[in-house]
Amino acid sequence: MRPINEIVIHCTATPAGREVSVAEIDAWHKARGWSGIGYHRVIYLDGSRMAGRPIERIGAHVKGHNTGTIGVVYVGGMNREFTAAADTRTPAQKDALLAEIIDLRDRLNIEKISGHHDYDAGKACPSFDARPEYAHLFPAMDATASVEDDILRRGDHGPAVAAWVDDLARYRKKIGHKWPIQPTDAFDHTVELVTIWFQQLRGIVDDGVVGPQTRDEMDRALKGMPPFQALAA
Numbered sequence: 001m002r003p004i005n006e007i008v009i010h011c012t013a014t015p016a017g018r019e020v021s022v023a024e025i026d027a028w029h030k031a032r033g034w035s036g037i038g039y040h041r042v043i044y045l046d047g048s049r050m051a052g053r054p055i056e057r058i059g060a061h062v063k064g065h066n067t068g069t070i071g072v073v074y075v076g077g078m079n080r081e082f083t084a085a086a087d088t089r090t091p092a093q094k095d096a097l098l099a100e101i102i103d104l105r106d107r108l109n110i111e112k113i114s115g116h117h118d119y120d121a122g123k124a125c126p127s128f129d130a131r132p133e134y135a136h137l138f139p140a141m142d143a144t145a146s147v148e149d150d151i152l153r154r155g156d157h158g159p160a161v162a163a164w165v166d167d168l169a170r171y172r173k174k175i176g177h178k179w180p181i182q183p184t185d186a187f188d189h190t191v192e193l194v195t196i197w198f199q200q201l202r203g204i205v206d207d208g209v210v211g212p213q214t215r216d217e218m219d220r221a222l223k224g225m226p227p228f229q230a231l232a233a
């Protein structure tokens with residue numbers, strides 16, 4: 001299991017009263033080039049608590065903090081006119097969200113909770129302030145550090161880059177690619193291009209940046225597994 005210590009709350013940013021299904025979110029996120037739904041749990045308008053991406057898999061819901069978090073989304077977050085962010089949680093959703101948070105906390109020893117906008121001030125998501133609302137459930141929250149995603153990109157140097165280049169080389173060898181990649185500890189233009197090649201081959205976001213999704217996909221690739229899909233077919 002990955003090192004989860006935090007819940008991050010989201011909204012679907014859809015108008016009050018409009019239901020949104022897990023399958024619909026999955027389709028939106030696939031359209032962004034992701035491996036399907038980026039959230040782990042989804043709270044419907046009637047309070048139904050639905051499964052998204054399996055909890056043991058790294059999510060895609062908060063930039064820089066996916067490694068150690070679980071993404072929980074409630075359906076809504078915009079007013080009926082779709083003109084402004086609004087806390088549209090129905091009473092059933094508020095109850096379900098609270099129950100979900102407590103269940104996850106107890107099952108996984110989670111010590112911290114945040115709203116998406118706590119990590120991205122430019123976003124209104126989840127359209128309410130999650131930390132003060134749920135802080136009483138997480139007494140150790142202020143003393144708990146968030147897990148930062150490990151990210152490598154062009155310009156980086158060192159043993160982590162060398163290990164990534166070694167993975168790329170092993171994968172190329174494994175699939176019989178005829179051009180080897182030379183060992184290096186410098187993330188240069190060539191390493192970036194080969195990273196993009198790998199990302200395109202595996203059908204993930206091809207930004208040339210090595211974050212948790214790309215690493216996870218490399219683990220699968222080296223084991224001979226197909227590209228990850230968030231929802232089982």
Ligand SMILES: [Zn+2]
Nearest residue numbers: 010011116125
């Ligand atoms: Zn969000």
